[in-house]
Amino acid sequence: MRVTIAAVVDTCETSTPNRLSPPVVRSPKLVQGVGFAFFRRKAMQRWIQRHGRIFEINIPFFGRSIVVSDPDLVRSVCTASAEQLANVQPNLGNWFGPGSVFGLDDSTHRERRRLLAPAFHGKSLHSYEQVIVAETLRECANWPEGQEFRMLEPMNRITLNVILRTIFGADGPELDTLRALIPPYMKLGQLIAFVPAPPSWARRLGPWGRLDKLRATFDRTARTLIAAAESDPGLADRPDVLAFLVRNGHDDGAEMSRADLCDELLTLICAGHETTASALAWTFERLRRHPDVLVELAKEVDDGGGEFRRATIAESLRVRTVIDVAGRRVRAPSADIGDWRIPQDRTVLVRIADLHGNPDVFSHPVRFDPDRFCGTKAAAPTWLAFGGGVRRCIGADFAIAEMDVVLRTVLQNFRIRTDAAADEKSHFRGIAHTPKLGGRVTVNRRK
Numbered sequence: 499m500r501v502t503i504a505a506v507v508d509t510c511e512t513s514t515p516n517r518l519s520p521p522v523v524r525s526p527k528l529v530q531g532v533g534f535a536f537f538r539r540k541a542m543q544r545w546i547q548r549h550g551r552i553f554e555i556n557i558p559f560f561g562r563s564i565v566v567s568d569p570d571l572v573r574s575v576c577t578a579s580a581e582q583l584a585n586v587q588p589n590l591g592n593w594f595g596p597g598s599v600f601g602l603d604d605s606t607h608r609e610r611r612r613l614l615a616p617a618f619h620g621k622s623l624h625s626y627e628q629v630i631v632a633e634t635l636r637e638c639a640n641w642p643e644g645q646e647f648r649m650l651e652p653m654n655r656i657t658l659n660v661i662l663r664t665i666f667g668a669d670g671p672e673l674d675t676l677r678a679l680i681p682p683y684m685k686l687g688q689l690i691a692f693v694p695a696p697p698s699w700a701r702r703l704g705p706w707g708r709l710d711k712l713r714a715t716f717d718r719t720a721r722t723l724i725a726a727a728e729s730d731p732g733l734a735d736r737p738d739v740l741a742f743l744v745r746n747g748h749d750d751g752a753e754m755s756r757a758d759l760c761d762e763l764l765t766l767i768c769a770g771h772e773t774t775a776s777a778l779a780w781t782f783e784r785l786r787r788h789p790d791v792l793v794e795l796a797k798e799v800d801d802g803g804g805e806f807r808r809a810t811i812a813e814s815l816r817v818r819t820v821i822d823v824a825g826r827r828v829r830a831p832s833a834d835i836g837d838w839r840i841p842q843d844r845t846v847l848v849r850i851a852d853l854h855g856n857p858d859v860f861s862h863p864v865r866f867d868p869d870r871f872c873g874t875k876a877a878a879p880t881w882l883a884f885g886g887g888v889r890r891c892i893g894a895d896f897a898i899a900e901m902d903v904v905l906r907t908v909l910q911n912f913r914i915r916t917d918a919a920a921d922e923k924s925h926f927r928g929i930a931h932t933p934k935l936g937g938r939v940t941v942n943r944r945k
């Protein structure tokens with residue numbers, strides 16, 4: 499199959515007469531919207547069966563949208579330039595504010611990524627390891643032995659504390675305020691992230707009013723921490739992300755405004771913890787049901803290795819995809835995805851979960867089998883847990899390193915009981931997918 503994506507003007511159509519429009523799902527928009535919002539996995543399976551791995555749906559907020567889950571077509575989407583496929587509309591800039599990287603496009607987006615990326619990979623990751631170990635040990639100190647409990651909330655506390663300390667450095671009363679504020683902000687915000695905001699006179703009412711109040715407290719607290727960092731005589735030696743942004747916080751030569759900095763700090767906190775916590779909860783959910791994998795992991799922890807653990811993390815992110823969709827919008831007069839021609843303004847949704855479940859790509863795709871990633875890198879276009887191309891997740895390395903350290907620390911200290919419990923279903927929180935029962939496990943402390 500030809501896999502080029504090119505901006506083409508309408509007049510070119512005669513030179514490529516074979517280009518087709520993707521098949522269209524014909525049921526009423528409301529039915530498609532309900533399927534997409536509430537029964538996504540089943541609806542997608544039915545549409546894929548009927549139309550193949552590229553088709554068009556029409557859904558609230560995103561309108562006419564091309565859904566893709568074939569690896570060659572996904573590669574086309576990932577390698578497209580921002581001039582061809584731009585940021586999806588609406589996007590999470592709705593929720594975090596116009597200064598968030600999620601809302602930016604083109605050169606401002608590139609500049610912002612250039613600014614943020616060094617804080618989340620390479621050398622920087624090493625300095626966060628001690629924080630991750632300490633937060634994991636603190637959280638699991640009181641885990642009940644021999645009694646089943648949900649992993650999701652402990653994992654959320656660990657990842658929230660880790661991201662807060664990574665971003666702001668030393669603990670203090672402001673971090674206590676954020677610790678209390680972020681969970682309700684996340685819970686509510688995810689549900690209305692893509693819903694158009696009501697006019698300002700109506701905004702004080704309902705969920706937007708509650709979200710605005712939490713946001714005002716966040717901004718006050720963040721501004722206190724920013725001011726403290728700016729006047730800190732030790733700023734040059736601080737390893738936290740805020741210190742890094744205050745030292746280097748220039749977008750295209752201009753200093754980042756306070757409002758943009760607040761939007762970005764909130765973005766990193768929210769994007770950077772619940773996703774990772776959900777992925778960890780899914781990993782424990784899988785391990786409970788896979789004694790062979792657990793035995794091998796425990797042995798590797800004792801021997802001091804890590805390859806199988808990282809393969810387990812990649813497999814868990816594949817088989818239980820936390821963020822199931824990555825979106826773009828056709829900006830060029832039209833864009834070609836494989837043999838298909840997509841007109842301007844269409845949304846393009848890469849269905850990551852269906853790519854990961856594609857039997858042509860992964861044999862026995864429902865099987866949890868970390869060996870598939872031993873000696874092979876989990877990477878685009880077949881493995882897309884962190885999206886791809888110019889908008890690939892900024893925190894991917896950070897998230898994998900964090901999952902690795904948390905998993906290692908838990909396995910060093912606990913044995914996880916295995917049994918034949920039924921798989922937990924998936925619960926969609928608005929953006930992330932979590933185990934419906936919270937990833938229940940029973941543990942015993944290792945002697």
Ligand code: HEM
Nearest residue numbers: 769770773774777821824884885886889890891892893897
């Ligand atoms: C297991 C954990 C995580 C998963 C599964 C995940 C997944 C994703 C996905 C699928 C995207 C969209 C990519 C695209 O559109 O192609 C994304 C974007 C993003 N993620 Fe993550 N993420 C995780 C952890 C993190 C962490 C730890 C951070 C920050 C510390 C983070 C920050 C971001 C940001 C800022 C973006 C927007 C990038 C842009 O638009 O340029 N994520 N993530």
